[in-house]
Amino acid sequence: ISFLLYDFLPLKQRERIILFLEVHMKLFLDSANIEEIKRANEFGIICGVTTNPSIIAKEGKDFKEMIQQMTQIIDGPISGEVKPTTEEAKDMIREGRSIASLHPNMVVKLPTTPEGLKACHVLSKEGIKTNLTLVFSVPQALLAARAGATYVSPFIGRIDDISMDGLQLIKDIAQIFKIYNLSTQIICASIRNAYHIIGCAKTGADIATVPYSIIEQMVKHPLTDKGLEKFKNDYIAVFGE
Ligand code: E4P
Numbered sequence: 001i002s003f004l005l006y007d008f009l010p011l012k013q014r015e016r017i018i019l020f021l022e023v024h025m026k027l028f029l030d031s032a033n034i035e036e037i038k039r040a041n042e043f044g045i046i047c048g049v050t051t052n053p054s055i056i057a058k059e060g061k062d063f064k065e066m067i068q069q070m071t072q073i074i075d076g077p078i079s080g081e082v083k084p085t086t087e088e089a090k091d092m093i094r095e096g097r098s099i100a101s102l103h104p105n106m107v108v109k110l111p112t113t114p115e116g117l118k119a120c121h122v123l124s125k126e127g128i129k130t131n132l133t134l135v136f137s138v139p140q141a142l143l144a145a146r147a148g149a150t151y152v153s154p155f156i157g158r159i160d161d162i163s164m165d166g167l168q169l170i171k172d173i174a175q176i177f178k179i180y181n182l183s184t185q186i187i188c189a190s191i192r193n194a195y196h197i198i199g200c201a202k203t204g205a206d207i208a209t210v211p212y213s214i215i216e217q218m219v220k221h222p223l224t225d226k227g228l229e230k231f232k233n234d235y236i237a238v239f240g241e
Contacts, residue, residue, distance in 0.1 A: 025201045028077070028187065028209040032059045034069050036212040041073050043215070048076040050153070050187065050209040052109070052133065053084045064102060071103040079131045079151075081109035082119075092119035100128040107131045107150060112140045117147045124148030131187065141173045145184035153209070155190035156200075166190070167199040174203040194218045 028048035029040045032055045040046045049070055056063055063080070070078050080102070082095045096108035096119060107129040110116040120130045124147065131151040132144035136159060144152045154173055156166030170188055177184065185206035191197060194217050200208045210218075 025205055026207045027215075028207055029074075029215075030055070030189065030191070030209040030211050032056050032066055032070075033212070034066070034073070037070055037073050040212055040215055043219075045215070046074070046076075048078065048207070048209075049074050050079040050109070050131070050189065052081050056081075067099075067102050067106070071105060074105075076105060077107045077129065077151075078103070078105050079107045079109040079133075081133065082111075084111075087115060089115040089118035089122070092116065093122050096123045096128060096130075097126075109133050109153075112144055112152075117143055120144065120147040120149050124150070133189070135173075136169070138169070138172050138176060141184075141186075142176065145177065145182045149184050151185045151187045151207070153187045153189040156188060156196050157190035157192040159190075160192070167196065167203070170200055170205055171203045174205050178204070 026048065027046050028050050029037055029046045030050050031037060031040075032049075032051045037049060056066065059066060067078065067080055080099045082092045082099070086092050086095055092110060092115060096110065099108050100106050100123070108123055109131045110119050110123075110133065112132045112135050116132065120132060123130050129150040130148070131153055132140075132147075132149040133153045135141050135144065135152050135154040141152045141154060152173070154166075154169050156170060159166035159169055170186065173186055176182075177186065188196070188200040188205050188208040191200075191208055191210050191214055194214060197208050197210065197214070197218065
């Protein structure tokens with residue numbers, strides 16, 4: 001079906017086509033906690049992991065060891081960030097190569113700074129996957145895409161925290177990437193609630209990276225609990241245990 005024609009189709013038909021093409025927003029887990037990664041993986045809903053220096057520091061364990069454990073659980077992209085103390089591109093490149101050598105699924109996470117962009121440019125040319133993080137504006141996302149980033153990570157929650165609209169940023173980036181057919185994938189980051197996930201999915205973003213607590217929020221609904229309780233009581237009343 002031509003994409004020109006697609007734009008004129010009613011919403012219902014578009015949804016069917018999207019399902020048919022199996023285009024959907026993937027979920028990554030935003031955590032370095034091995035137990036959380038195992039639990040989320042058992043749900044069968046996550047296909048990647050993102051970490052950052054704060055998340056890694058929270059666990060307080062050896063970076064390489066943690067990454068190796070993750071690669072044994074998750075068969076998908078795992079973002080490992082260069083140290084926040086690494087400031088120059090040449091050092092980011094060296095560190096990035098070492099992160100990439102840990103496992104074929106590794107993605108090198110770099111800050112969206114001039115030095116980060118330089119490192120992204122070099123690493124991408126070497127075929128190393130990159131994730132440009134701490135993206136707070138459309139121009140930053142565009143520069144990251146132009147530098148060859150595999151992924152960009154715009155931070156929704158931290159934008160909301162300064163009374164701006166985080167989801168609007170995702171919408172704008174998604175729209176512009178689509179217009180110019182840019183292959184860089186959008187990882188919606190800094191997700192604080194299930195509403196953010198709905199908003200991200202509506203923009204057609206590729207991925208949302210979610211803390212484990214939000215996955216718990218997503219599955220929970222008071223009417224599900226209430227309904228299950230009623231099913232249980234009705235069943236027991238007639239059939240016993
Ligand atoms: C993304 O890759 C980051 O790890 C993360 O989403 C940051 O979220 P926060 O703003 O809740 O720390």
